[in-house]
Amino acid sequence: MIVCGGDALAERLAAELRAVYGERVTVVVPSVRVTRQGAGPAGRARAAALLSRMQAVMSRTVAGDSVPPPRVMEAPELDEEALAEAGVADAAALALVHGDDETNIRAALAARRLNPQLRLVIRLYNRKLGQHLEHLLDQAAALSAPGVDPEALDTTTTVLSDADTAAPALAATAVAGTSKVVQADGLLLRAVERTPPGRGEVADPGLCTLALLSATANDPAGAEGSDVGGAEGPLLLPDERTVAASTGRGTVVLEAVSPTVATPNGRASSRRMPLSSLFSRRLRWSLAGLVTSVLGLAVASWATTRDHPLHAGYLTLLDLFAIDDPAIGEPLARQLLQLLTGLAGLLLLPVLLAAVLEALGTFRTASALRRPPRGLSGHVVLLGLGKIGTRVLARLRELGIPVVCVEEDPEARGVALARRLRVPTVIGDVTQEGVLEAAKVHRAHALLALTSSDITNLEAALHARSVKPDLRVALRLFDDRFATAVYRTLRSAHPRALTRSRSVSTLAAPAFAGAMMGRQILGAIPVERSVLLFAALDVAGHPLLDGRTVADSFRAGAWRVIALDATAPSERRPDLAASPADDDPDRPTGLVWDLHPGYVLRAEDRVVLAATRQGLAELLRHGPLARTRTGGS
Numbered sequence: 096m097i098v099c100g101g102d103a104l105a106e107r108l109a110a111e112l113r114a115v116y117g118e119r120v121t122v123v124v125p126s127v128r129v130t131r132q133g134a135g136p137a138g139r140a141r142a143a144a145l146l147s148r149m150q151a152v153m154s155r156t157v158a159g160d161s162v163p164p165p166r167v168m169e170a171p172e173l174d175e176e177a178l179a180e181a182g183v184a185d186a187a188a189l190a191l192v193h194g195d196d197e198t199n200i201r202a203a204l205a206a207r208r209l210n211p212q213l214r215l216v217i218r219l220y221n222r223k224l225g226q227h228l229e230h231l232l233d234q235a236a237a238l239s240a241p242g243v244d245p246e247a248l249d250t251t252t253t254v255l256s257d258a259d260t261a262a263p264a265l266a267a268t269a270v271a272g273t274s275k276v277v278q279a280d281g282l283l284l285r286a287v288e289r290t291p292p293g294r295g296e297v298a299d300p301g302l303c304t305l306a307l308l309s310a311t312a313n314d315p316a317g318a319e320g321s322d323v324g325g326a327e328g329p330l331l332l333p334d335e336r337t338v339a340a341s342t343g344r345g346t347v348v349l350e351a352v353s354p355t356v357a358t359p360n361g362r363a364s365s366r367r368m369p370l371s372s373l374f375s376r377r378l379r380w381s382l383a384g385l386v387t388s389v390l391g392l393a394v395a396s397w398a399t400t401r402d403h404p405l406h407a408g409y410l411t412l413l414d415l416f417a418i419d420d421p422a423i424g425e426p427l428a429r430q431l432l433q434l435l436t437g438l439a440g441l442l443l444l445p446v447l448l449a450a451v452l453e454a455l456g457t458f459r460t461a462s463a464l465r466r467p468p469r470g471l472s473g474h475v476v477l478l479g480l481g482k483i484g485t486r487v488l489a490r491l492r493e494l495g496i497p498v499v500c501v502e503e504d505p506e507a508r509g510v511a512l513a514r515r516l517r518v519p520t521v522i523g524d525v526t527q528e529g530v531l532e533a534a535k536v537h538r539a540h541a542l543l544a545l546t547s548s549d550i551t552n553l554e555a556a557l558h559a560r561s562v563k564p565d566l567r568v569a570l571r572l573f574d575d576r577f578a579t580a581v582y583r584t585l586r587s588a589h590p591r592a593l594t595r596s597r598s599v600s601t602l603a604a605p606a607f608a609g610a611m612m613g614r615q616i617l618g619a620i621p622v623e624r625s626v627l628l629f630a631a632l633d634v635a636g637h638p639l640l641d642g643r644t645v646a647d648s649f650r651a652g653a654w655r656v657i658a659l660d661a662t663a664p665s666e667r668r669p670d671l672a673a674s675p676a677d678d679d680p681d682r683p684t685g686l687v688w689d690l691h692p693g694y695v696l697r698a699e700d701r702v703v704l705a706a707t708r709q710g711l712a713e714l715l716r717h718g719p720l721a722r723t724r725t726g727g728s
Contacts, residue, residue: 214252
C-alpha cells in the first residue's frame with residue numbers, strides 16, 4: 096500500500112493501514128526543501144513537523160508484530176519517477192490524499208499508466224470532477240488491460256472527500272447532540288446515545304444496539320474521550336447477553352431511519368422574495384396607516400354627501416392626488432374632507448419614495464451577505480467556511496436547520512454558498528469581542544467550531560460558554576491528547592452542557608483505508624474516541640456471509656448485518672452513500688431494516704453491515720477480492 100500526502104490525513108491513514116489491516120505501507124511526503132522554497136518558514140515548519148511525526152508513528156513496533164516497519168520517503172514532486180521509486184508498479188493500492196486536487200489528479204493519471212490494475216483512492220473536494228475522473232481512470236484501466244474483470248473495475252478507482260466523510264457527523268453533533276449519522280441509499284441512519292435505565296426500567300434497544308459506552312462516562316476523570324479505555328472503555332457491537340449484563344452503562348442504538356431532505360443548490364429558498372424582505376416593518380405600518388385613513392375619508396365622504404359609494408371613493412382619490420377642483424361653494428363638511436384628503440396625499444409622497452428606495456436597495460443587496468435577524472433563536476453558529484465548514488453548512492441546510500456563519504476571510508470558499516443560500520453571515524475574527532455576540536450566540540442551540548486552528552476553536556468555545564453555559568459545543572481538534580484534555584475539562588466545568596471534540600482526519604481515515612482495501616464504505620460513526628464503520632458488501636463468494644443466517648453471521652465485537660438491499664442487482668444504486676439528488680431522486684430505497692435473525696443470506700444479496708476496524712479487516716482478508724489481489728507494497 097502506498098500513501099501520498101502532506102497532512103494529518105496521510106499520517107492517520109498510514110497508521111490505520113498498518114495497525115488495523117496489517118498492510119505493508121510506503122508513505123510519500125512532500126520534500127522539506129521544496130516546501131521551504133514555495134511556502135516560506137511556516138510551510139517549512141509544517142512539512143518538517145509532518146515528516147518527524149510520520150517517522151515517529153511509522154517506526155513504532157509492537158511485540159510479536161510480523162508487519163515490517165513502513166517506509167517513509169520524500170519526493171520533491173509527485174511524478175512518475177517518484178511513484179516508480181515508491182513501488183507503484185507492484186502495489187495493490189495507492190492513496191493520493193494531498194490537499195491540492197490538481198496534484199492528486201496528475202499523480203492518479205501517472206499511476207494508472209504505470210499500473211493499470213492499481214486500486215486508486217483519490218482525495219478530491221470537487222464532487223463533479225471526481226465523478227468524471229472515476230470514469231476516465233476506469234476506462235483507462237480497461238483499455239490498458241483488456242483482460243481485467245469488468246466487475247473488479249467498480250472498486251478500481253474511488254474518489255472520496257474528507258470533508259464529505261466528516262460533514263454528516265459534525266452536523267449531527269450540532270443538531271441532535273450526536274455525530275452518529277450515516278447516509279445509505281437516500282436514507283439517513285441516526286444512532287443516539289441512551290442513558291442507563293433506572294431500577295425496574297428496561298432500555299429501549301431501538302433497531303439494534305451498536306455499542307456500550309464507557310463505564311466511566313459520567314466521571315469527569317474517567318476514560319471516556321480517549322483512544323484507550325481498557326476494560327472500562329466502550330464496547331462496540333456487543334451481543335444481547337453482554338448488553339443485559341452491563342447495567343449502569345449507556346448505550347448507542349440505531350434509533351431511526353428517515354428520508355434525507357435535500358434542497359438542490361438552495362434554489363427554492365433563493366427564488367422566494369417575501370414582502371418582508373422588500374419593505375421594512377416601519378414602512379409597512381406607515382402604508383397601512385395611510386390606507387386606513389383614506390378608507391375612513393371615503394366612508395366619511397359617502398356619509399356626508401349621500402353619493403354612491405363608488406362615486407364618493409372616486410372623489411376621495413381625486414382629492415388625494417390633488418387633481419379634483421377646489422370645493423368652493425360646497426358644504427363645509429365637503430371642504431374639510433377635501434383638505435384632510437389633500438393632507439393625506441402630501442404624507443403619501445414620502446412614503447412612496449421610501450418604498451421605492453427600499454425596494455431598490457433590497458434588489459441591490461440581494462447578492463450580499465445577510466445579517467442575522469433580530470429575533471433569531473435556536474440556530475446553529477458555524478465558525479469557519481473552509482472546506483469542512485462549507486460541507487457542514489450544506490448538510491445543515493439540507494436538514495432544514497437554521498444557521499449563522501462566522502468567517503474571517505470574506506473570500507473564503509464557503510462565503511459564496513452562504514450568499515446563494517441566503518444564510519446570515521458575520522464577517523470577522525471570532526476571537527475579537529462582539530463577533531460571536533453579532534451571531535446571536537446567546538440565543539443559539541449549538542456552536543460548531545470548525546476553523547483550521549485548534550486554539551481559535553478552543554477560544555471561541557470558551558467565550559461562547561461564558562455567554563451561555565448550557566450551549567451545545569462541538570470542536571474540531573487535531574491532537575487527540577489535547578482534545579481529550581479539553582473534553583474532560585469542559586465536561587467537568589459544565590456538566591449539564593454537551594461537549595464534543597472531533598478530528599476530521601480521524602473520522603475520514605477509516606473510510607479511506609476501507610476504500611483502499613476494495614470495499615465501499617458508507618461512513619464512520621464515532622463512539623467516544625473509537626470508530627464504527629458502515630460498509631456495503633456483496634454476499635457472493637464470501638465464506639463468512641454466504642449461506643449463513645443473519646444471526647449466525649453476527650460476530651460480537653467485530654461485525655453485524657443491519658440491512659439488506661432488496662433491489663434487483665441490475666437496478667441497484669452503484670453508490671449507496673450518494674445523495675438522492677446525485678442519482679435518481681424519485682427512486683425508492685431498496686434497503687430492508689429489522690431483518691429476521693433466521694433470514695439466510697444468498698449469493699445475489701448485498702448487505703449493509705456495521706463493523707469495527709479490526710472486524711472489517713478480517714472480513715476483507717476472507718473476502719473474494721482477497722484471493723485475487725496482487726501483492727502489497
